[in-house]
Amino acid sequence: MSAVLEIGGLNTRIETAGGVIRALDDVSFEIARGETFAVVGESGCGKSMTALSIMRLLPEAAWIDSGRVDQEGRRLLELPEYEMRDVRGRRIGMIFQEPATSLNPVMTCGEQIVEVLERHGIARGAAARARALDWLQRVGIPDPAQRMDDYPFQLSGGMKQRVMIALALCSEPEVLIADEPTTALDVTIQAQILDLLVELQRSNGMAMLLITHDLGVVARMAHRVALMYAGEMIEIGSRASFFARPLHPYAARLFAALPGSASRGSPLMTIPGMVPPLTTEFAGCRFAPRCAFAHARCEAEAPGWHMAATDGTTSHRARCHLLEEGEVPPLRAEAGAAAAALPVSQQGALLEVRDLKVHFPIRRGLFRRTVGHVRAVDGVSLTIGAGRTLALVGESGCGKTTVGKGLLQLIAPSAGSIRFDGRELAGAPAKVLRQSRSLMQIVFQDPFASLNPRMRVGEIIAEGMASFGLGVDQAGRDREAASLLAQVGLPADARDRYPHEFSGGQRQRIAIARALAVEPKLIVCDEPTSALDVSVQAQILNLLADLQRERGVALLFITHNLAVVEHLAHDIAVMYLGRIVESGSADEVLRRPRHPYTQALLAAVPRIEGGAEAPQVADRKLFADLPSPANPPAGCHFHTRCSRATAECAAAYPEARIVSQTHRVHCIHAQ
Amino acid sequence: MNFMVVVLWTDVLLFILLAVCLAYARHAARRPHLRAPWARMARSASGMAAATVLSAFALIGVLDSLHYRPLIEAKPGVPGPARYAVEVRSVLDLVIQGVLGPMAGKSEKTYSAPLATHAFSRENIERPGPDGKPRQVREYPRLANGGAHLKDPAREWAADVATHAVRGMVFGFIAWLALAFVLLGAYAANHQEDGGIAGVWGDAWSGRGRLPWRSILITLLVICLCAGVAATLGSRYHLLGTDKVGQDVLYLALKSVRTALIIGTLTTLVMLPMGVLLGIAAGYFGGWIDDAIQYVYTTLNSIPGVLLIAASVLMMQVAIDANPGWFATAAERADFRLLCLCFILGMMSWTGLCRLMRGEALKLRELEYVQAARAFGVSRLAIIVRHILPNVMHLVIISAVMDFSGMVLTEAVLSYVGVGVDPSMSSFGSMINAARLEMSRDPMVWWSLAAAFFFMLALVLAANLFADAVRDAFDPRLSPKRRRRGLLAKASA
Known part of the structure; x- marks a missing residue:
């Protein structure tokens, strides 16, 4: 095997106010033709810096101190910038994490591909257009002739990433650098994109440098794996032996x-x-x-x-x-x-939601007439027992976050009933609502946006207590804040510091302490770990489990991460387009899923155990886009993407089928 | 007491503003997240040089805002209550009078060029003729004060000017050394720098140290040299000439500084509460409140500003003229007009800030910490005060500093058009307005305009540079430019 890309002793430095950061230290590896080399590691370990150093696209404050990057005999670090521009895109293609921002919004998809082809002198004019069309077809864009002239905003996230891949590959580079190519995408879309990359690699024989934090993706894609830690590669090996x-x-x-x-x-x-x-x-x-x-x-x-x-x-x-x-x-x-039994306290239902609806009006015209509704949540029913964890699972845009906000009345529900601890909250007078606010709290996804940067941690934690008049005086609240900090594993002096001094995981602990301060019975956790690294995620999940055991709080865990669900949920509800399609105990839903959507979701998760031999998503119909919640398909919402759909499915929304006492499925084909 | 303290409205507001700034400085000094951007600003060389210039202007403005009426010497033997002069003077007048002596104020008949010893235009003078009879002669008369100490101006003038200029520079240099000693000494004592003042001095010139002392000291040196020359030459000649009624232009320019500062700062003070509160209310509450506020500022924005201001100023002028009893002195009347002008300008110029605040509040409203506060049942007012306001303050500071120079220029334009400050109050705009007709004269009377131009340029340029430095320090997205390093730099070198 001959290496198409060889990196030797690469040292990259970044100058910051706090001193010079050694972003990469003596990084060496090589990638052979047709090989996928995966670089894994937690955030800040230097994965992306490796890619940017190879492409010489470093931010202004960073520089390459020493090292060697050879691409088929070209010494990239010694090329003048104008020659480097020929290498970028022509020899080494790159796809980025966020498809929404890596395409130019004012150029059509076709124009963008043609631009690359013409820039590198591969084809021009009509020939270039024909090639662009061919590439859109190859990356699996349906109806490519029409999509050629669409602007990026007219495409879904998965489609945009496909266009991005076409853009990176149309000049047939020898090396493709994929920097977290699927991190911003849903599991079903991720599975498609990964399949597509494997397929293209097979037909083109290109080498691929795959950068990811997801060990599941590595297990699915890589031939060889490198693990990075603190700017250094610390382990390199073949996939089989690395995972074994x-x-x-x-x-x-x-x-x-x-x-x-x-x-x-x-x-x-x-x-x-x-x-x-x-x-x-x-x-x-x-x-x-x-x-x-x-x-x-x-x-x-x-x-x-x-x-x-x-x-x-x-x-x-x-x-x-x-x-x-x-x-x-x-x-x-x-x-x-x-599979030891999770601690469970059986005390009956704490929260009972019946037919919750949250509709956002679509207004048009001069007088803002309501012309339709986005049915973000369209008749959701849930029950959470005291001290239990219900996981609400679904892809982005299915309305799961809106359910959480609707429960807390951060968004006013349009219809339905929310009974909390025997009291009706939907449409309740403001006074009742205010009282109930201390019983239900929320922990958000983004630990950087969820804490006010201008307030000290102590003030942040005390805010809720002060609002509800808990803790008689300032001193009492301070004491309480100190004990909460200890409970979430932060030092007592954290109270006088500002949020920016803490890492993501620590901030999430502060957010949890803030929620706990008002002694809630239910905490809505809206993707609390999806912005965190694996090791930090583990700490937060353990913390939540401990708190549940000690305080008996119930958790509504909103997430798209099925691995987390498998770890901690007692009950699971799967949401699709504003409705719950399947619900039941964790065991029932994960082991014996009945709804085709649940089955597809579970199949799409890349798993370490399976490796590359894991069954690929066979059901290509699933690849269709998520329909718009403003205009959901008639009948069963999922029938447009379901392989088992029949004419009957489009007729009416299926009633719940009761599989067991706890297990319900909305599908007429569920056995 | 041989004077009576006079407190004008603008003085009060100016000192309140100063107090607020000092209180904010104390507040920010104890909070690292508020202190950090100012510390970043303090590291910018151009920003600190601009701050030095601004401080000099501010000193002039503050001195000019301490007003009093001197006691009129009672005739000996006549008892009765103490009587005070009608003319309101300021501490700055006292200082200028002390330094410039007879040159300050109205001391000549009409125009004279900078550093001149003779008037600008010929006059008929009676001279004893050779036969002893008085004879009418048409010539350039000697000035009453400018260069009056010279016996034979034609011969002595050049040497005298040069000597005094050099003396002025020496005085300036000595003053600068003393100032630098005091400043660096205070800095060294406060920060316990190694090596004391000598260490700080060394660091300052080698460009080490945390503050850009070199730029500060050089700026200070230039200011001191100018001030020294102005003091020595200005007390013997009219350094910048005289205007149509024989007033010293240097004196007029110095008196105009306060007007410019008042317009720049008080207008901002008027506009801030409107812009910030309405903007945040529009963004945070949305719905009909947003609609109403948007309609108001969109409408206001679409009326030509000068037209609206001219109309308001004229209405105010009518009110002032109709009620002469409101004011004890002419200075109070002029001051009232200045205050009204600030209010009118403020009411016209809050729309930009309001729009900015609305957008920011729209963004912050959706942030998760605001949502979390709502989940705690925190009242809407408390959310605005505790969560939104502190997070838009950096934008408020940036826009206040950037608006300052715009306001100074607006005042000049308005006074030029004739709807600006009271004619009895000196301002850069009035100076330009007065000089405009003389531009066509031959030889040209250029010094009034030039003096106004250079003073205003110095003030506005310093304000703009300062605003740039503030924006750079407060805007987290901007990072300082760095030079390329490492392998690639070597390759391309």
Whole structure:
């Protein structure tokens, strides 16, 4: 195998107010033709910096200190900028995370592809148009002749990412760099995009550098894997051996921190401490302060590469002293007794939602006449027992967040009943509502937007208490705030600091402490971990489980991440286009899903266990776009994407079929 | 007491504004997130140089805002209550009089060029003729004060001017050394810098240190040199000439500084509450409140500003003329007119800020910490005060600083058009207005206009540079430019 891209000793630095950050330290690897090389790691470890350094697209404050990037004999770091422009796009294509912002909104999709083709002198005029059309077809855009002249805003997220891939590949580059290509997409769309990339790689033979934080995606896509930590590659190996036997203690810990059905009922393994700031000069191993196996040598001497027993052609190596000393760290920590029962307190229903509707009017014209409604939530019924966790699962745009906000009356529901602890909240007078607000709280997704940057942490936590008159005086509230901080695992001096001094995970803890301050019985968790890294996610999930055990709070867990659901949910409700299509206990929904949509969702999740041999999404009909909630399809909303749909499905919305006492499915074909 | 303190309305407001600024500085100094952007600003060389110039102007403005009426010397032997002069004077007048002596104020008959010893135009003068009879001669008469100490101006003038200019520079330099010593000493004492004042001095010139002392000191040196020359030459000649009625132009320009500062700051003060509160209300509440506020500012924006201002000023002038009893002195009347002008300008110029605030509130309203506060049942007013207002303050500061220079220029335009400040009050606009007709004279009377131009340029340019530095420091999206480093720099070099 000859390498098409060779990176040697790459050092990238960034200048910041806090000093020079060593963003990349001695990064070396090579990618062969037709190979997918995955770079994984948590945020800030240097994954994207690697890609940007190769493309020489670094931000202004960053520079490459030393190193070598060779692409088929071209020394990229020595090329003048005008020659580098020929390399970008022609030799090395790149796709970015956010399809919405990487396409030019004022050019049609066709024009954008033609521009690339003409820029690199591959084709011009009518020939270029024909080629662009061909590429749109190849990336699986339905009706490409018409889509050629569409603007990006007319396409869905998945379609935009397909256009982006066409754009990156139309000049047939030898190397494709995919920087988190599916992170912004839903699982079903992610599965399609990953399939598409594999297919294109097979036909083009290009090398692919895949950058991701999702080990599931790695397991599905990669031939070889590199794990990064604090600006350094610490383990490189073939996919099979990396997943079967991670060498570095960090890798082992990372696997153990992944939630899933195996970890159900037991706390997740977490990694103590935090990633060290990259402004430090490292003497020893960067992971040593957090490593359970660290000894004197780890602190003093930076470990070199050490091979594990080679398996076949690819070597599997890691930077760890333990390997040299012949002492391979133990394998993945075994989770506790498999599928141990989650703690459950049975006290009957705490929250009962019947037929909740939230419709947003669409207004047009001079007098803002209402011409229609976006039915964001269209008749949702839920029951949450005291001290239980209900997971509300669905793809983006299905209305799950709106359900959460509707419950808290942050958005006024249009119809339906919300009974909380025996009291009706929908349409209740303002006074009753205000009282009930302390019983239900919310934790948001984005830990950076959910805390007021101008308030001290103590003030943030005390705000709710002051609003409800809890805690007689300032001193009492301060005491309470201190004890809450301790409970969520933050130091007491955090009270006098400002949110910007904390990391994402710590901010999420502050948000949880803020919610707990008013002693709620139910916390709506709106994707609380989706902005966090795996190891931090594990800490937050453990914290939520502990709080539930100690305080008996019920959780409404809104998420699209099925692995998290498998880990902690008692009950699951699957939402599609404003309605719940299937609900039941976790076991029923995850093991014996009846609704075709639930089945498709579960099949689309990339899993480590399956690897590349995992069944691909066979149902191509699922690839159709999510219909608009302003104009949902007649009958069963899902029939436009369902392989089992019949004429009957389009006739009427299916009534609930009762499978068991808890398990309900809205599908006429459910067995 | 040999004077009576006079407090004008604009003085009160100016000092309130100063107090608010000081209170804000104290408040911000204790909060790291508020202090950080100002500390960033303090590292900008151009910003600090501009701040130095602005401080000099502010000092002039503040001195000119301490007003009093001097006691009229009672005739000896006549008992009765103390009587005070009708003319309201300020501390600045006192200082200028002390430094410039007879040059200050109205001391010549009419125009004279800068540093002149003779009048600008010929006059008929009676001279004893050779036969002893008085004879009418038409010549340039000597000035009453300018260069009066010279016996033979034609011979002595150049040497005298040069000597005094050099002396002025020496005085300026000495003053600068003293000032620098005091400033650096205070800084070293406050920050416990190593090496004390000598260490700070060394750091300042080598460009190390945290503050751009070099730019500050150089700016200060230029100001001190100008002031020194103005003091020595200005007390012997009319440094910038005299105007039509023989007033010293330098004196007029210095007196105009306060007018410009008052217009720039008080207008902002009037406009801030309207712009900020209405803007946030429109953005946060939405619905019919938003519609109403939007209609108001859209309508206001579509009427030509000068037209509206001219109409308002004329109405106000009628009211003032109809009620002469309102004011004890001419200065009070002029001051009232200035205050009204500030209000009128303020009412006309809040729309831009309002629009900015509305957009920001629309964005902040959807942020999760505001949602979280709503989930706690926090009242809407409390949400605006605690969550929205602190998060738009940086924009308010940026726009207030940027609007300042615009207001100074607007005043000049309005006074030029004739709807600006009272004719008895000196302002850059009135100076330009007065100079405009003399531009066509030959030889040209250029110094009035030039003086107004340069003073205004210095003030507005400093304000703009300061505003740029503030914006850079407060806007997190802008990062300072850096030079390329590393491999690529070597390759392209």
